[in-house]
Amino acid sequence: MKRVIFCIMGVFLLSGVTVHASDLTWAQAQRDKKGLIAIQYKLNEPFLISNDSILEGLEYEMMIGFQRFLSKKYGIKIKYKWIEWNTMAEIFEQIQIEEKAGDIGLDIISWTADRDKNVKFSNPYFPDFQVLVTHRSNPTVLHEEDFRYPYSDYTAISVLGTTYDQNLKNIKDANGFNFDLKYIDQSTQIVQKVVETERSFGYSDLTRYLLALNQNWPIKRLNAYAVKGHGLGVIFNKNSDWDEPFNEYLASPEFARIKKGSIQRYFGSEFNEFIKNLSNHQDEEVVLLMQEKMFMDEELELNRQEVERQALVRNILLVSMSFAVVIAFFLYNRSKIKSNANKQLLKHQELIEQQNERLNQQNKELIAVNEDKNNFIHILSHDLRAPINNINSISRMLMDDLKLEESEAKMLNHITTESKRLSDMVTRILDVEKIESRTTEEYQVVGLSKILSAIAHNFASGAAIKGITIQTDLIPDIHILGLEEFVYHVFDNLLSNAIKFSPLNKHIYISTTRVGQQVEVSVRDEGPGISPDDQVKMFKKFQVLTAKATGGEKSNGLGLSIVSKYTDLLNGQLRCESEVGKGTAFVVSFHEVEKS
The missing domain is CATH 1.20.58 (Methane Monooxygenase Hydroxylase; Chain G, domain 1)
Known part of the structure; x- marks a missing residue:
């Protein structure tokens, strides 16, 4: 249904034109409340696709959304004239013509300092991350020093005049590599050519590489010379004033909704979470x-x-x-x-x-x-x-x-806090790696009550800073089969989360209950609760949920994933009981054993 609506709008854009397209300014459009803009574009799947002569894709939906934004906020009816080109160079040539100062250029264009001298860029609408890819059968590279042999003698696939080409030339000149450069016409074909060509590699944008990987192409990434750019933007003539409303549109909630829906339609449902994690996480490589x-x-x-x-x-x-x-x-x-x-x-x-x-x-x-x-x-x-x-x-x-001034002490305290948080994140990543490698030892009888009491005691002072009281109701001498380290990680993470998301001056309750041969441990808080949507994804890695920490604490999205995995290793069951606005309880069940 959405495709039909976009198609009807696309046909409508070419009719009823009374204003010259190329010289329309934003100021003139505000006076006349109408106008026509020429869009100089090149097809680039999945950003801009032609399906039976009908345009689709993220960039197309972005531009249709810009029309609606101008109509809704300013009462301005803008129509488009879509003009297709074969190369990015042709688009740049058109945009730089002085008489076409009202045109917009569209072709997943990366910002560079050299390009910025000749055209005006919008703010980024999509991340710009380029990685080196090769056939899966070729040698793996984990560090840049591993790249020279054998890739210095391979053939690099690229498109002349693009940032892919410039990045290849930069690493070749800087390191004295001997690889040849082979040019093709379309950047959308780089991954396919690398797969088809023996002893070859090339730069690909991150999105196209992950799409190929998701489609089971025999492709892999070389962990060397990745390039993170400023971002992808549309381009305007240097004299254009259209960047002002377009940047306003990119910052609007309307564009955020359009971008989210388009990524899901054209890239796949998992890409929205990946792009969000990539933007928010401190370490893109991880x-x-x-x-x-x-x-x-x-x-x-x-x-x-x-x-x-x-x-x-x-x-x-x-x-x-x-x-x-x-x-x-x-x-x-x-x-x-x-x-x-x-x-x-x-x-x-x-x-x-x-x-x-x-x-x-x-x-x-x-x-x-x-x-x-x-x-x-x-x-x-x-x-x-x-x-x-x-x-x-x-x-x-x-x-x-040192005797420090208040501002200096505050800065050092911030460094200490942030480095500890980063150290905790590394520890959690190692925990995930250890869980997934199944490097466990022989299980033994573990005192569950003793561990819960110790964890509650350890967190008491930290909770008191926020006025939070930890109350325990524990049956003494309960034992389960497992490892103390695994049990500790489960409830350390659950109690840490409860404190992090509880408002000031609230209570947290830790209790144990026998249910037949099982013992249930409940960690309940009086926080904001977890929405049904968040409950679906909360046990996956790197999932930052909707609820925000009440004391400005940071979250790396690994805690609940670790809780789930360790609970599975301990042959336990984990469930969440939560209602938005009424708090959350995590309940973990284990089989109780007798102390030997």
Whole structure:
């Protein structure tokens, strides 16, 4: 239905024109309450698509939304004339013509200082992140020093005059690499050409790379020379004044809704959360690795299911063929029919074995790539921990040893707080890595009541700062089977969250209850509650929920994910009981055991 509406609007834009398109200014449009703007564009899937001569895509819906914004806020009826070009260079040439100062250029254009000299850019409407990609069978690169061999002698695929081209030339000149540059016409074809060309690599924008990965293309990212740009924007003539209302539109709630819906339609439902995490997170590399790992895990699962399906088909085929041989033995000449049936059976077996061999090889490649990702996450987190702890220690020494003014002490205290928060985030990432690698020890009898009492005591002083009282009602001498470390992580995270999201001067209740052979632990707060939408996603990694911390605390979106995973490892069950405005209770159930 939405596509039909956009199509009707697209046809309407070309009719009833009375004002010259190229020289229309924002000031003139405000006086006349109408006008026509020429949009110089190039197709670039999935941002701008032509489907049976009908335009679609994020950028198209963005421009239609700009029309509605001008009509609703200023009462100005703007019509468009869409003019298609084959290259970005042609669009830049048109926008720079003085007589066309009212035109807008559209082609997922990255801001650069050189381009900014010749045209005027809008504020960014989408992140600009370029990564090096290559075929999955080529060597993996975890650090920039690994890139020279063998990629210095590979062929780089690019488009002449683009930021992809400039970025390749920059790393080639700066490092003395020997790779050749091979140019193609369209940037949308770079990933496909890299897949088709042996011993090749190239820059791709992050969105197109992740779409290819999600479609199970044999592509992977090289963890070197990634480029994060200022962002993608539309371009105007240097003398244009249309950037003023367009930037106002980009900052509006209306554009935020359009962008969210368009990303879901043209990029996939998971991309909205990924783009949000990428924008909010302090370490883009960690978020990107987690997203890649999710796609790899999905592909491994699909391949595993295919292997099982092929095995089932093979078994059914073997039984069927065997049954056919038995029947043929009684109906026809035994020797001749048996020989033919065996040949047919062997032929099918060979075909299935070839398919299984290909699937097994793909699985080995995926497992190797996935292992590289896990290793890199582990290395990255461990390498971050030492410098963060050094920063924390130095800032504390300075606070203890120096006589500081109030403003200086405040700054050092901020450094200490932020470095501790970053250290906690690294610890949580290592926790996730440890959980997913299943590196657990032998379980033993653990005193649950003792651990809950210790955690409540540890958090009491921190809660008191916000006027929060922690009340406990614990049955003594309750024991479960597990590891103290795992149990501690579950309730440390739950109590930390309860304090973080509780208003001042409230209560938090920790209680235990026996239900048959089970013991239930409840951590209940009097906070804002969790919405039904947030409850659906709250146990996934890097999910920052709607509710905000009441004391300005930061959230990295890993706490509830860790709680869920550790609860599973302890063979427990986790549920959430919450109502918006009335607080939240997390209830964890374990099987109670006797103390040995």
